[in-house]
Amino acid sequence: MDCSESLRMQATSRRALLLGGASFAAWAYLPKFARAADGRDPRFVTIILRGALDGLATVAPVGDPDYAGLHGAIALRADGPNAALMLDQFFGLHPAMPEFARMYRAKQAAVVHAVATSYRDRSHFDGQDVLESGFPGPGRVQSGWLNRALEALPKGERVTSALAVGPTTPLVLRGAAPTVGWAPSALPQAADDTAMRLLDLYQHRDPTLASALTQGLQLDKQAQGDEMKPKPGGGVAAMRLVARGAAKLMAADDGPRIGALAFEGWDTHANEGGAVGRLAQLLGGLDGALAEFQSGLGARWRDTVIVVATEFGRTARINGTEGTDHGTGTIALLAGGAVNGGRMITDWPGLKPANLYQARDLAPTTDLRAVIKGVLHDQFGLGERVLAETVFPDSAPARPMKGLIT
């Protein structure tokens, strides 16, 4: 039972990866589009930030007279050292995100502010359930909105690439539509023959395990380039690494077109930091991941949309420990060559006490479902009805937002 040195090293590397809380999974099929003839080959990635991102710290309303007082010591400033990267006269981007700022200026990125799902309580786990399941309220649901969107797409060829980091598929992509994944683990592989015999046993005894193993066996088939092997460097490096691997596989002609990542660790209750510090470091990782997608997807970036979303926001006022507690309204980020970018999309509610949700949180004025529905509608031609009934059940009032895609 002693483990070999190589196993130990692999496990250590993998651990570093898992510590970053980064994971990825993708649809096992290529979508088949009638209009593929026009050369457009759309790609879609959603990045789930688990733990509740402080939207007011990421895209700061520095022009709002109440912002600096509320966010106190960790508030961003429009000038001075480590100044916010001003997106317009009112909103400043966190200085740890220069890549996103560059995309924004190139009109390939947009920010939706004061956005929230339909969830209004403050439990991470229920909030993540709502964000990922796409159902209006929490509950034990076993499928995610992205998986149900896949089911509504015309199914083409099976992808030969496969990717997923992290032993579990995130809820947003869980469901009836088959998904694949890839892990940078280099444990000695069980022999194919052993795997086939086990599969045969499962098919007779345990269909659920048979189906899981079938998918699992496809994970490692795709050859992995050197640059996709895990490197040390903690959570930030892990975010970049996963994005780099995902982008490489998604750039291939026979690679997956639609995938999901989840990054953990955004629950900044204490010592959140302002322009530098803990959140800054995480945002730098996210920024790096977006840049990896752009460079890795190459020419395919043109047809790509990435949606970054989180379960809810954080309190407008910092708490007693220079952090923020669970809140409501936050931001969503759009990035990609297909995004109609260079825009702040918001119906800004203001930060006066009376304007805050329950006198404490940024009030949500945009339904996140409207944003995602708008993207899915324009990117994949999904109909309004299937979006309102199947993908995001009972969401008809949240009409797909128009004009998000060029």
Next chain:
Amino acid sequence: MARDSQAALIALNRFGFGARGGASGDFINAASDPRGFVLAELARPNGALLEVPGLLSTPELGRQVFDYQFEIQQARNAAKAAQQGASETPPQGSDAKPQPRRNLSLSTAAKEIAGKDPAIQPPDSANAAMTPSATMQPPTMQTMAGPPKPPAQPLNIIQKTFRAEALARLQRGVVADCGFVERLVVFWSNHFCISANKGALARMWAGSFEREAIRPHVLGRFSDMLKAVEQHPAMLFFLDNQQSLGPESRAGINRNRGLNENLAREIMELHTLGVGGGYTQDDVTALARVITGWTFAGRRGQLGTPGSFVFNANAHQPGPQQVLGKTYAQAGVAQGEAVLSDIARHPSTAKFIATKFARHFVADDPPPALVAKLQDSFTKTDGDLRALATTLVGSSEAWQATLTKMRSPYEFLLASGRLLARNPEDPGRYLNGLNLLGQPLWSPAGPNGFPDTTAAWAAPEGLKLRLDISAQLASQLADRFDPRELLELVAADAAAPETRRTIERAESRQQALALLLMSPEFQRR
């Protein structure tokens, strides 16, 4: 005596860690009296305690961390002083060699800026994402300019302690008869989880937290466990309560800092009432005020023995508070203890615990009748956890439900260790396996602990990794065993004909053992 193989499989796998190999006779014993086999462990006095020579108390471990961090800080300060002295001697020297100087000064500057307030941000070697250099340097910089790591760095006191605690827990699990009590420990430890990834203190205390706050109460009273957990330094550190100050407390006013509601929220949401358990945001905030001042003493021991729970009256929000409609006028620590005592007995808590308990042991969607029985037991016995466990084992539902749950990675690795009679002398293989399979020991991603549903552990990649691990184990150990005999120890005539055939027809002992470890009889519980 009657022999019930199916019930033996349930006794061993649903309630325990699986049959031990060798001459244990576990399967035969379980088959002749399944309920008695499971319940026997509950009768042993102090059977849940883990007292192993060399494992220290939380304050003793705390002192070691404080000393260790202090030494590092001293060394850093000394190095910094030496560096500053050196750069002053040749005033023009820095221009002559721009390349190395630059790197040096960047990292030094980063440390200076980030390390400004060491009292608030202690050095945290366990969490690379939080180290000052990582904060300031872009990751590419770090990988490119970072010095190559020495090949075999000796373990520091934190790593050594973590491994010793892990080893003690693993060894107990491997040798236990049925393992029901250890399964209960793992269940409650995950219910009240902390994460070692929070920082050096959390990694150091992960084991002592379980030994001191969980184990003594696993067969005791829920309210006692709740109090022990919420007053344990590891939990206070994990959920930031040591930083939370009453806004109108003396410390809050002096330092112009205030509440952090992290612990208060998770007490209500995850530890007791559960989401939808009838509390509001106001209740969370009120509880946060109530437990201000619940902290642990630091290195210099101004408040008490370093590393021990203390109530700091200076940080406590003065005055009565209203929680869940009741006013608590007590002064000091008694206020919080009174609230916890009431929450522990709240009907929502009984329901939440009963459901989670049944879900863990029986089914993702547990039989409502079983949940009702457990809830009833919890309520009537004032949260007696031995009674709760006895009710579970005594119920007919727990024995009738088919084995649809999947063993967690921890249960799977421990079950293989038991079957192959490998009492670990080094926790490395287990810790690595747990990392690979997504259940790093004492390090869940969030305060809700590791998932407890079949879907979470039967995912494609996880299953493939289990197969790879099984194959590797088998390649190293299969020569010592006859897989057909092992199948008798695992399931005897409860094994399905297909499983038996698959193992008998395997092309090698290695392959047969890997298939046995991956069979539904071994994976399901």
